[in-house]
Amino acid sequence: MNPQTHLAIDGYVDAIPAPGTSWGTATFDLIHSPADADRIAPDTPDTVYACTTEDPDLADVLVREIQPGDLLRVTGTVVQPDDPEAPARFTVDGLEVLEAAPAPVLYDLVLECWGGYVSVLDADRDAVPVFTVDGTWVGEAASPDAIGDLIEAHENGGTR
Numbered sequence: 001m002n003p004q005t006h007l008a009i010d011g012y013v014d015a016i017p018a019p020g021t022s023w024g025t026a027t028f029d030l031i032h033s034p035a036d037a038d039r040i041a042p043d044t045p046d047t048v049y050a051c052t053t054e055d056p057d058l059a060d061v062l063v064r065e066i067q068p069g070d071l072l073r074v075t076g077t078v079v080q081p082d083d084p085e086a087p088a089r090f091t092v093d094g095l096e097v098l099e100a101a102p103a104p105v106l107y108d109l110v111l112e113c114w115g116g117y118v119s120v121l122d123a124d125r126d127a128v129p130v131f132t133v134d135g136t137w138v139g140e141a142a143s144p145d146a147i148g149d150l151i152e153a154h155e156n157g158g159t160r
Contacts, residue, residue, distance in 0.1 A: 008075040009049065009090070010098060017062040024056030026063050030074060030090065049078065053092040061095065069101025117151050119144075130154075 009032050017028035030049045051074060053059050066072070075094035081087075110121040119130045121144060130138040130150055141150045 004077055004079050006075075006077050008073055008094075009078075010071065010073045011047075011049065013066055013068050013070045013072060013101075014048070015068055017066050019063055020052060020054075020059065024059050025052060025054050026059035027052045028062060028066070029087070030072065048087040049090040050087040051076075051090045051092050053095075055093060058092060058095050066097070067101050067103075070097055071099040071101075072096065073098055114147065114151055117154075119147050 009030065011030040011032035014029040014031050017026050020026050028051050030051050032047045032049060034044055034046075053062065053076075073096040074090065074092045076090055076092040078088050078090045081089060108123050112119050112121060113133070114130075116133050117130055117138060118133055119128050119141070121128055126143050128141040128144055128147055130141055130147060132138060138154045139150050141147045
């Protein structure tokens with residue numbers, strides 16, 4: 001590879017892109033798998049590209065819309081650092097989402113509405129925090145079975 005080459009690479013986003021060190025920049029890692037897996041050794045590793053962009057529009061899209069697992073085609077300039085163990089640095093000047101990753105599903109927390117109240121059920125805790133729908137703290141029920149009593153006490157002017 002030349003010290004500096006302009007090309008397009010398809011790959012998967014490894015982690016949530018992060019804002020860069022200055023305004024209008026972003027960084028992310030892109031995992032590129034060999035294109036023709038049948039013609040290479042089975043233990044050939046994927047290539048990791050340490051990507052950055054200084055384009056404020058691309059940085060905004062990366063930080064707000066791109067998720068781990070998204071398949072992207074990025075264009076830009078790649079530079080291989082002097083250290084062969086370090087990932088190649090890729091300065092992105094173009095971005096296309098080829099396939100979005102499935103939306104993550106949160107199973108550990110559940111919000112449940114009780115009329116004008118909201119409770120937060122957490123699989124890891126017995127206690128259940130309860131708020132009004134406008135965010136006012138009501139209290140913490142000892143268990144999901146005690147939510148009704150807590151709401152009734154709040155509506156009657158106090159907690160029990």
